[in-house]
Amino acid sequence: MRTTLAAGFLGLWSCANGAAPPPEPFGACPSPAQLAWHDLEFYGFIHFTTNTFTDREWGQGDESPSLFNPSQLDARQWADVASRAGMRGLILTAKHHDGFCLWPSKLTTHTVAASPYKGGKGDVVGELAAACREKGLKYGLYLSPWDRNHAEYGRPAYVQYYRDQWRELIAGYGPLFEAWFDGANGGDGYYGGTRATRRIDRTTYYGWPETTAMLEQLNPGIIMFSDAGPGCRWVGNESGYSDETSWQTINLEGMYPGVSHDHLARGDKGGTHWVGVEVDVSIRPGWFWHEVENSKVKSPEKLVEIYYESVGRGANLLLNVPPDRRGLIHEADVESLMGMRRILDATFERDVLMGHWATSSAVRGGDARFEAKQAVDGDSRSYWSTDDGVTTGELSVVLPSPAVVDVVRVREAIELGQRVEAFAVDASVDGQWKEVARGTTIGPRRILRFDPVKADAMRLRVTGSMACPAIAEFAAFKRP
Numbered sequence: 001m002r003t004t005l006a007a008g009f010l011g012l013w014s015c016a017n018g019a020a021p022p023p024e025p026f027g028a029c030p031s032p033a034q035l036a037w038h039d040l041e042f043y044g045f046i047h048f049t050t051n052t053f054t055d056r057e058w059g060q061g062d063e064s065p066s067l068f069n070p071s072q073l074d075a076r077q078w079a080d081v082a083s084r085a086g087m088r089g090l091i092l093t094a095k096h097h098d099g100f101c102l103w104p105s106k107l108t109t110h111t112v113a114a115s116p117y118k119g120g121k122g123d124v125v126g127e128l129a130a131a132c133r134e135k136g137l138k139y140g141l142y143l144s145p146w147d148r149n150h151a152e153y154g155r156p157a158y159v160q161y162y163r164d165q166w167r168e169l170i171a172g173y174g175p176l177f178e179a180w181f182d183g184a185n186g187g188d189g190y191y192g193g194t195r196a197t198r199r200i201d202r203t204t205y206y207g208w209p210e211t212t213a214m215l216e217q218l219n220p221g222i223i224m225f226s227d228a229g230p231g232c233r234w235v236g237n238e239s240g241y242s243d244e245t246s247w248q249t250i251n252l253e254g255m256y257p258g259v260s261h262d263h264l265a266r267g268d269k270g271g272t273h274w275v276g277v278e279v280d281v282s283i284r285p286g287w288f289w290h291e292v293e294n295s296k297v298k299s300p301e302k303l304v305e306i307y308y309e310s311v312g313r314g315a316n317l318l319l320n321v322p323p324d325r326r327g328l329i330h331e332a333d334v335e336s337l338m339g340m341r342r343i344l345d346a347t348f349e350r351d352v353l354m355g356h357w358a359t360s361s362a363v364r365g366g367d368a369r370f371e372a373k374q375a376v377d378g379d380s381r382s383y384w385s386t387d388d389g390v391t392t393g394e395l396s397v398v399l400p401s402p403a404v405v406d407v408v409r410v411r412e413a414i415e416l417g418q419r420v421e422a423f424a425v426d427a428s429v430d431g432q433w434k435e436v437a438r439g440t441t442i443g444p445r446r447i448l449r450f451d452p453v454k455a456d457a458m459r460l461r462v463t464g465s466m467a468c469p470a471i472a473e474f475a476a477f478k479r480p
Contacts, residue, residue: 020365026417033221043089045320059098061148062190073327089138099149140178151192226257229275236264240281300339312447422464428457
């Protein structure tokens with residue numbers, strides 16, 4: 001009894017002196033590796049293989065390695081374009097469905113070593129890995145589970161081969177930030193020189209639990225992408241958008257890579273696992289370069305729209321930019337990417353709320369560590385929060401002089417879990433509050449656009465949350 005009373009007294013003394021414990025993590029939370037992955041926000045996809053030279057999207061597996069012969073391949077150009085576009089990493093198709101390997105694998109002869117490229121001495125995987133390191137970019141690989149060239153596909157021996165390929169890649173080119181598993185599995189091909197159709201049980205064939213455990217052991221912290229994660233998940237479309245309501249948590253029971261699921265973008269409120277959303281989309285109609293599509297590259301304005309509908313809805317954006325037959329990112333793609341970058345840089349150059357006077361309806365334990373100012377200090381790891389059980393609240397920021405704004409960005413402290421399920425944003429115009437935006441989930445980030453207003457103050461209202469809110473950022477901007 002004495003210990004209990006003493007503990008209670010110390011707790012009251014602690015709160016009275018402005019020291020409150022931080023909120024307990026709520027529900028499924030991201031791992032440190034997933035937190036770092038969310039911070040990347042935007043990175044690139046490089047689709048490149050024999051398809052580039054056959055003008056196909058999917059190879060059959062019977063393509064001769066002699067077809068692969070880029071005349072000016074420059075992985076440094078790819079990395080430079082990515083860096084200037086604001087990407088923070090690149091993921092390369094080390095092997096697409098056709099089974100052709102862009103590295104000189106010792107496990108098969110169907111590789112770049114059998115091609116004319118650099119007289120059989122080329123190594124595209126290695127060249128891009130080096131270029132990414134040089135530019136300070138993260139590096140990941142896409143290794144298609146389906147292999148339309150391998151004789152043993154559909155049989156147990158192929159699963160061992162697939163795992164050995166990953167071992168070879170990580171040992172030779174790791175560590176990787178992301179491993180990408182495609183959902184296309186099984187069908188017709190040229191399996192070891194025999195045209196056939198092979199079907200698999202997508203839920204059991206690859207032994208995914210064993211495969212992903214092996215990858216984690218070989219490359220601790222690697223983020224594994226598929227329809228079912230476990231590190232991040234497909235958004236469910238290839239059009240460049242996520243759902244306006246997007247829970248980074250999802251119930252994984254009964255989910256498998258390559259098996260269709262109808263709630264990938266929305267996720268599950270209070271889901272059992274944290275599996276972040278990744279939006280994959282190509283800058284062109286196809287995933288591989290085709291000359292006929294040079295005039296169909298997405299415009300800078302379309303890419304900006306994709307940014308708001310992916311990154312702006314809490315997802316990470318994986319934008320495919322395929323090299324041409326020279327082995328270079330085409331000029332049309334580069335021009336569009338740089339145009340997008342100029343628009344985004346001009347928009348997010350200045351946060352008009354940062355560092356200004358902020359107040360809130362409540363402060364957790366009266367502790368300065370959880371005051372409203374923590375949401376406008378430019379530090380994504382500090383946050384405003386309320387007491388346990390207080391699941392609504394307001395945060396207001398007064399501007400020293402009126403400013404025109406038409407974009408807001410809000411972030412939760414997701415290391416504590418995803419909590420908010422409804423919020424609204426108001427602008428004070430001539431001293432009168434006016435609602436300018438509203439949303440449901442926030443998570444890693446939510447970016448909302450609205451008609452320009454000249455505001456003397458901005459207010460965030462959390463109108464629904466599963467636990468006390470923890471808001472890491474409230475920022476406002478003006479589009480050019």
